[in-house]
Amino acid sequence: MDAITPNGANDDIGLDTRLELFRKQVEIRDFEKRAYDLFLQNLVKGTSHLSLGQEAIAAGMATAMQPGDLSFCTYRGHAHTLARGVSMEKVLGELMQRDNGLMRGKGGSMHLTSAEHGVMGSYAIIGAHLPIACGSAWRAQYLGQPDVSVCFFGDGTTNIGAFHEAVNFAAVWKLPVVFVCENNLYMEYTPIADVIPIEHPAADRASAYGLERIIVDGNDADAVFREALKAYAKARAGQGPSLIECLTYRHSGHSRADPAKYRPEGELERWMERDPIKIYRQRLVDFGVDGETIKAIEQASKKKVEAATETCKAAPPPPVEILTSDVYADGGWAWRN
């Protein structure tokens, strides 16, 4: 290995990984914007929950994972699904409820799942997946498998019972699970500060489970990446779970229906200055990455989005025969003889 360069391009993270982190963030950003446009054109159906502004968390957490590590996401799961390498086409197809979607339109945008990529489901009942991630981690522990189960959720989720039960359970059983709270300051439309008596919904509760208090700048992919590596290593070493609070902000409304009028004047603008992609692009520049390399990533991303859009627009809706398939493991839905 070369010596670490003064600008840090070859530090603990290194240039290749940094380009990967950048690429992922850019792709998520472009994808989410396109999803929004397609929603306005009525081509994205149902609801959708964008991660605009929160890309650094998805990128940092996923890039630090190893193949075989498992992600457990929420309805706000496009970013985490893409970050694990699932194709834009499959995710967009699901948002557009086409036959080429990840689940052929049966699940919809809130339930993105790609088992082959380790995306073990997206869950739309607040808190439900924290215990489920514990179970996955228990399996790894029981079978002596090295994978980590990583569970993403929002600030508002820390107030539901399942959060409490899961984090305690994981801590007592020393499970290889990493809980990642994306604190974007809001639940749907209500500020998290209105409904907790502490400042940090996750970190200020870590000690209740004998865990370390961890707060990370969620708009800095490097910071997220470093914290992720630490937590995954701890999990793999049999030292139990971590609870990581990432501070961030969502640029758009909660879901497609929400213009986010409840935000105080200037708040969005302040956070736009801390836009994770702007920050990261600048970091690459500071590290001496040339403009061409950056531009190539950006252009490749746009192309991918374009291609995925075209494919999905051309894709048919799911055939009606799948309406009743896969209720049970035999492929069907028979509840009687």
Add this chain to the structure above:
Amino acid sequence: MDAITPNGANDDIGLDTRLELFRKQVEIRDFEKRAYDLFLQNLVKGTSHLSLGQEAIAAGMATAMQPGDLSFCTYRGHAHTLARGVSMEKVLGELMQRDNGLMRGKGGSMHLTSAEHGVMGSYAIIGAHLPIACGSAWRAQYLGQPDVSVCFFGDGTTNIGAFHEAVNFAAVWKLPVVFVCENNLYMEYTPIADVIPIEHPAADRASAYGLERIIVDGNDADAVFREALKAYAKARAGQGPSLIECLTYRHSGHSRADPAKYRPEGELERWMERDPIKIYRQRLVDFGVDGETIKAIEQASKKKVEAATETCKAAPPPPVEILTSDVYADGGWAWRN
């Protein structure tokens, strides 16, 4: 007021209150022993959960209450119900499932309720009553009423979702509710230490809700009484909830079916030395209370238990007509016309 006597008999608590604290503890003790005997004779039906060894908590918390304050109890609720002044006869009648019982045998030992005494129910689903106590406290806050809602539960209850939701809710809304965790070291048969990653199931979590860490010697009625007064005053002053962890030990098994074989050798014996009634009897002696006064209380208690037993033995079972009464507010059960 007189000056405080050197032995403390006339200190912040005072002699009258101390005699009251002693009387309550003795009565609960005698009652619970009798309940156990009657269970062995098959006269106490269903299940029953004794508070032997935990009397100081019920006595201390209830004696510090004002009329109008409301108690929310669990299946282990005989002690708290008696401590609010409900007659032994009515409680025992319910345990024996007789017509003279508090709820005429319809609820059973796990659901003791005496609204006129402020005992707003005993709840047998772990954790369920913590949110309910919040609601009662919300009513007081909303209507500007001065009463405090006091909610009792065990160490094991701190791991269920409803605990988390309720304590957070109470803290955010600054509700006049006092949560009292009776840490008797065991859930049903499993030690609490096996299922939490911290030492104190309630106190070590108080900070997660922005609350003070409070641990009290649950076998010392004076200590409980003082802490209760503080918490109730805080609640009445609009300063929000408290979470109090009382350290104690149950002398008997979890419920009638449990011989408590899982306890390590010598543990019970060590705790018997710290028996709350022994402690308190000695305290009265130290304070110069004469043996006659003490004996009178003890004998009166025995008499009460005897009388209650006789009355209940003679009482008829509930008439079958009440089987379908009081499902709805109209007194009946009609779900159709």
Add this chain to the structure above:
Amino acid sequence: MAELTYRDAVARGIAQEMERDERVVFLGEDVGKPGGVFKATVGLYEKFGPKRVRDTPISEQAILGAAMGAAMTGLRPIAEIMFSDFLAVCFDYIANEFPKSRYMTNGQLGCPLVVRTGNGAGSRFGAQHSQSVENWAMMIPGLKVVAPSSPADVVGLMAAAVRDPDPVIMFEHKSLYATKGEVPDGEILDTLGKAKVLREGKDATIVALALMVPRALEAAERLKAEQGIDCEVIDVRSLVPLDTQTILGSVGKTGRLFTVEENPRLCGWGAEIASIVADEAFYDLDGPVVRITTPHIPLPAADNLEDIVLPTPGRIVEKITRSMN
């Protein structure tokens, strides 16, 4: 008389009751300042202030538990559970606490509260945000359960629910929020436990609820026009108390019963009504009792699949035609 959306009728019904009775308070997630995620409670916060209209943490157990504790000690709370699917995270209150406390305490405690919740499919939200779960409440002894199909019923049943001394679960249908209907001016107070005959007919009785009511009516018109089958259409409105008299009376006249329900097939309210009729009106029946339901599967998200999964007017027409011939 004014035309109102079902959505606005919710706010109107709540406002009417809050104006009438200071003890009526309202809590839920995003219900106050934001006016609710379905915009069904817009204006209440402004009108009644933060003391009576309260946003909560995402803590459904705390919401329902708090409502119960308040109800039991003197208030008349209305609690929102945003989507009825979420009743599963606070089901202990629905199943074990609200409905049992009066009985267990031999009448010492009551639980006069209303839980209102967005029920049903049609928004392409997928399996965890689209269910019809009226039967989750209907099956529990001690609850009352209503599900209005029109704006006027929303206001009237809301008022009846709030004034009722027992716990009432009110299922509002998400796909009806945008629909409109005439609503009389002034105070409206309906009665729990009364079904409504919306269309008279002599050949068959169709019993429907919520979103299935307009579909049943449309099917009835088509059955009459296309097949000459004259159906009576009953909007159940209240599952508990259940107006069995109206239903049994109608079947006594028509000799046939068809239930049209959105919830999945097994153990739905349709099964309950079908069973009552198969017992008590057996000798009135001229043919099989037929339930038309959503198939017993989780719900798909995709629009084309969701459009065919619920009973449609076409499917109702087809099933009834086939069974009547």
Add this chain to the structure above:
Amino acid sequence: MAELTYRDAVARGIAQEMERDERVVFLGEDVGKPGGVFKATVGLYEKFGPKRVRDTPISEQAILGAAMGAAMTGLRPIAEIMFSDFLAVCFDYIANEFPKSRYMTNGQLGCPLVVRTGNGAGSRFGAQHSQSVENWAMMIPGLKVVAPSSPADVVGLMAAAVRDPDPVIMFEHKSLYATKGEVPDGEILDTLGKAKVLREGKDATIVALALMVPRALEAAERLKAEQGIDCEVIDVRSLVPLDTQTILGSVGKTGRLFTVEENPRLCGWGAEIASIVADEAFYDLDGPVVRITTPHIPLPAADNLEDIVLPTPGRIVEKITRSMN
């Protein structure tokens, strides 16, 4: 062949499957070292050790969620929910998670697990510890649901449930734990979805489940002896999949259906079966379809009240006699 209690059959069934398959693990409150509060899992901890038999905190959501996550990624967990009433505190997993994940993911994920739970009345425990709640599971699409009535069925259906690739909820009846029955030696593997005709008869069909099975049998004997009414008695055993063929076949023969169920009246499994029969076997029926159930009320604690609240052999005899005359 040995005589075994229903209680011991639980431990035997679990042990059989744990011995067969390393992936089978077992978790719940007080299930390990203490052997379960009903003593139904005594010996498993000693036999399989703390890695496979695990005591948990009082966290039912964590228990079921963990079972699901483990099932989805390769284990075959058995989770205990001590009393079936407590399914209400973890109902999200029962209603929204277990049964929907395979469908929503288009078959990518499975949920091969068993939840076993103590169900039913008879112990004078009162309204929150005595319920029969099979219908809470039966009504949810995507689950399988069994409720054995004999020790042999406990072992065989447990094995079938553990080996089944779908989520199975197994209701053990608390009042049957002490009952005894012959259980064959060696491995026992039953089949989900098969009802059993326990008594042949020609005049009427009685369908029963769990604790109601012995009562139905007793009633049938009395009906024969006292009234000359010859009843066929079917133990449903498996609510999902439901063996409608056996039931419809029997009604085709007898022309009458009586269901005997312990759960409260509304929307129970009896309503489902009655409705199926009233539709598909209508022209076979010679008289009303009658459900004999616990009344639709919370359960009382007092022994004399509890003794009369559930269907008794006497009540079954009376209802059937009245209806057959």
